[in-house]
Amino acid sequence: MTDGWLNWPMEAAAFPEALASGIAPIAELADRIAADVKEDAYERLEAGDRMLLRSCIADMGDLGLLGAEVPVKRGGAGLSTVECCRIAEALGPLGGFSVAYAAHSGLATTPLASYADDALAGRYLPRLMSGEWIGGYCLTEPGSGSDAQAAKARAVPVEGGWRLSGTKAWISNGGIADLFVVFAQFMGEAGPALSACVVERGWAGVSIGAEERKLGMASSSTTTVSFDEVFVPEENLIGLLGMGARIAFGTLNSGRMKIGAVSVGVCRDLLRQSRDYAGERQSFGSPIIRLAAVKEKLAVMAARTFALEAVVYRVAATIDADQGAGISRHEVLAGRQAEAALVKVLGSETLAYCADEAIQIHGGNGFSEEYRPARAYRDARVQRIYEGTNEINRALAVRAFVKRWRGMLPGSGDAPPQADRLSRLARSVLGAMADTGLDEAAATPAADIMLALIEAESALLRARHVPDRPGLARLAELAALEAERRALDAGLRLPPAIRAAAEPILHDMFAGLAQRDRAAAIAGAADALDDPVFG
Numbered sequence: 001m002t003d004g005w006l007n008w009p010m011e012a013a014a015f016p017e018a019l020a021s022g023i024a025p026i027a028e029l030a031d032r033i034a035a036d037v038k039e040d041a042y043e044r045l046e047a048g049d050r051m052l053l054r055s056c057i058a059d060m061g062d063l064g065l066l067g068a069e070v071p072v073k074r075g076g077a078g079l080s081t082v083e084c085c086r087i088a089e090a091l092g093p094l095g096g097f098s099v100a101y102a103a104h105s106g107l108a109t110t111p112l113a114s115y116a117d118d119a120l121a122g123r124y125l126p127r128l129m130s131g132e133w134i135g136g137y138c139l140t141e142p143g144s145g146s147d148a149q150a151a152k153a154r155a156v157p158v159e160g161g162w163r164l165s166g167t168k169a170w171i172s173n174g175g176i177a178d179l180f181v182v183f184a185q186f187m188g189e190a191g192p193a194l195s196a197c198v199v200e201r202g203w204a205g206v207s208i209g210a211e212e213r214k215l216g217m218a219s220s221s222t223t224t225v226s227f228d229e230v231f232v233p234e235e236n237l238i239g240l241l242g243m244g245a246r247i248a249f250g251t252l253n254s255g256r257m258k259i260g261a262v263s264v265g266v267c268r269d270l271l272r273q274s275r276d277y278a279g280e281r282q283s284f285g286s287p288i289i290r291l292a293a294v295k296e297k298l299a300v301m302a303a304r305t306f307a308l309e310a311v312v313y314r315v316a317a318t319i320d321a322d323q324g325a326g327i328s329r330h331e332v333l334a335g336r337q338a339e340a341a342l343v344k345v346l347g348s349e350t351l352a353y354c355a356d357e358a359i360q361i362h363g364g365n366g367f368s369e370e371y372r373p374a375r376a377y378r379d380a381r382v383q384r385i386y387e388g389t390n391e392i393n394r395a396l397a398v399r400a401f402v403k404r405w406r407g408m409l410p411g412s413g414d415a416p417p418q419a420d421r422l423s424r425l426a427r428s429v430l431g432a433m434a435d436t437g438l439d440e441a442a443a444t445p446a447a448d449i450m451l452a453l454i455e456a457e458s459a460l461l462r463a464r465h466v467p468d469r470p471g472l473a474r475l476a477e478l479a480a481l482e483a484e485r486r487a488l489d490a491g492l493r494l495p496p497a498i499r500a501a502a503e504p505i506l507h508d509m510f511a512g513l514a515q516r517d518r519a520a521a522i523a524g525a526a527d528a529l530d531d532p533v534f535g
Helices: 021-040 042-046 050-062 081-094 096-108 110-115 118-130 244-280 292-324 329-335 337-367 372-384 390-406 421-436 440-464 470-492 496-515 518-526
Strands: 135-138 154-158 161-172 179-188 191-200 206-208 222-233
Touching (some): 021 081, 050 096, 081 096, 081 292, 096 110, 096 161, 110 244, 110 329, 154 191, 161 191, 179 244, 191 222, 244 329, 329 337, 337 372, 421 496, 470 496, 470 518
Parallel strands (some): 135 179
Antiparallel strands (some): 154 161, 161 222, 179 191, 206 222
């Protein structure tokens, strides 16, 4: 394991090459579904064919994938976190379709699978898992996005249940859903308590707004959903009164992992497109892939994608290991909310980088809808916003890691195998924040330093476990170098009191980076572009 504050596995079993054989059947099925949707339905989905969207989701129910995250004891497939991430990775390049699938099989299904009583779960889960019904998740409101507990939707007690009123915004699957998991302030004797319930689309008082005109993710349906004195039977409460925050955030932690996995899939797809285009596009009498500037772009895209994939599956394997130790899924996700938050941030920002560079490599053609990077570029933008903005997720992760640091016993946890400058910088910043108190201004740069550490360490460990493929070591070397450069920038953005504690390490980091041959690292990574890791 790494340091006690991070506590992630370092063994080969936690990385993609070792995990591949165990998840091969799911990977093959997910890849086949993605290929079928892309060939037979994708363009019509992007054009807004919502009946086709319902049909495609239902087809996944026939294959058992709509119950991927539902425990076997409740009739689901009970797949591991690693397997669910692999499905998300395969569907990632399908843009809005991956959103529709995740909103249904994750956001709408998880609260029922994990928190509902047997009667409520038995009434709705079979229809959701079969694809007979489509689910939506109603948390966000026009006046409250990341601050979910500020919800203004209200449920007033009446005989036999409640009367629910309020409006929810940006609801994925809003235009096609038959069932909604709705979060509202349920009024009780002790005052309002954020709680969750199930509402059917056909009930009196439920109304669906027009489709949002979005920048991207055109395949997915996104609307407002309004409730006007909707009667909600008492038995449709999910869990207990006041459990809304627990249910919402537990569900979102799982969703954040999927954003990281989706980003892996899209980054790999963008890299393949860009590599192939650069190999065919001629300029000045030769393929542009021979140009140093294009080689650099492709090399960094490859290195960062390699590192992201290592992080996503390392965290997923950690979550599965925790569950294997007998810890409930909710407890596991609550304990790993910092990791899920960083996976979401790292995934969405690596994707933003790769999408931008893919456009640049394609030049003028990248600005054309005739080429795929344009759509991926638009679709990528929302990944930094939903499931909690990246700013919120950075702050959440830092708070959790500082709390974990304070709870460590002296000497707890093994030192990372690469006891390098990144590790020392992260430890120094955490220690200073634990001593001086949380400073909001420190959250973003501190999170960026932690992101750099997990990216570099995961890439290096992944490559070390596959010594017969030297190309992976070259990718990891460049990934670590790029991560350290970003960490140095983050260190300079720390508030003075925190930066003072880390100043000697920052000086050492600058000196070390000044001596590194980045051009050689880029050349080495560029030589690995044809490694089977990228297909």
